[in-house]
Amino acid sequence: xAIKKAEFVMSNSQVSKCPKENLPEYAFIGRSNxxxxxxxxxxxxxxxxxxxxxxxxxxxxxxxxxxxxxxFLVDLPGYGYARVSKTTKRVFQQxxxxxxxxxxxxxxxxVLVDVRHEPQKIDVAFMQWLGEHxxxxxxxxxxxxxxKPLAIERNVAAYQQVLLETWEEFPPYFVTSAExxxxxxxxxxxxxxxxxxxxxxx
Ligand code: GTP
Ligand code: MG
Numbered sequence: 001x002a003i004k005k006a007e008f009v010m011s012n013s014q015v016s017k018c019p020k021e022n023l024p025e026y027a028f029i030g031r032s033n034x035x036x037x038x039x040x041x042x043x044x045x046x047x048x049x050x051x052x053x054x055x056x057x058x059x060x061x062x063x064x065x066x067x068x069x070x071x072f073l074v075d076l077p078g079y080g081y082a083r084v085s086k087t088t089k090r091v092f093q094q095x096x097x098x099x100x101x102x103x104x105x106x107x108x109x110x111v112l113v114d115v116r117h118e119p120q121k122i123d124v125a126f127m128q129w130l131g132e133h134x135x136x137x138x139x140x141x142x143x144x145x146x147x148k149p150l151a152i153e154r155n156v157a158a159y160q161q162v163l164l165e166t167w168e169e170f171p172p173y174f175v176t177s178a179e180x181x182x183x184x185x186x187x188x189x190x191x192x193x194x195x196x197x198x199x200x201x202x
Contacts, residue, residue, distance in 0.1 A: 001185075001192050005068050006044035011061040013095045015102045019064055024198045025072040025105040026191055028140075029096070030112030031122065032056030032078030035142040038178035039112065040065065040075050043188060050075045062099055071195055072105070080122045100135055107194055108136045115141035115155055115175065119162040128166065137171055138190070144177040 176183030
């Protein structure tokens with residue numbers, strides 16, 4: 001399946017002001033610069049629906065994009081970005097945590113990690129936090145164009161090993177490249193399958 005229509009709805013820092021519609025929602029979260037906004041553009045076939053930048057800290061608010069009039073993709077600010085002041089960082093973290101705690105429309109989070117790196121503490125800790133809050137998530141490995149297939153396999157396996165120390169199962173995962181448009185179909189099909197399940201349960 002492909003996305004036919006994607007529109008920007010709103011940006012804000014308050015969960016209470018997010019769209020009221022009861023549509024299934026999927027949020028992209030991860031370290032600054034990992035490629036959250038770029039992946040949203042890749043999935044929706046748009047160059048600059050979500051704002052991207054080579055400098056970390058580009059996305060600063062909760063951004064809602066309505067897809068095919070039936071579900072939302074949400075672009076969030078990155079965590080672990082050191083260059084913003086401590087106060088700004090705290091405010092970010094507060095509203096991101098609040099978003100995950102209070103947004104009842106959220107069906108699944110996608111935690112994006114750069115496929116080139118070893119498992120990072122902050123990502124593993126964030127996944128742990130999601131688990132403790134019963135928030136389902138999948139992992140998206142980004143920037144696959146930067147590594148050869150064997151190296152990708154090795155790094156995914158390293159991730160599995162670390163997570164399986166604390167989790168019974170490895171969550172669903174996707175290997176993607178916004179640059180080469182890798183992983184698009186798999187990701188959209190996964191979301192569409194969940195959308196169908198949500199509909200059936202209503
Ligand atoms: P923040 O909004 O700052 O948290 O960052 P983000 O996670 O939204 O990252 P963004 O999409 O803005 O991309 C950061 C940088 O990584 C940009 O320079 C992108 O061009 C680059 N980038 C994103 N995805 C890919 C990819 O799949 N491959 C390559 N090679 N570069 C990518
Ligand atoms: Mg961004």
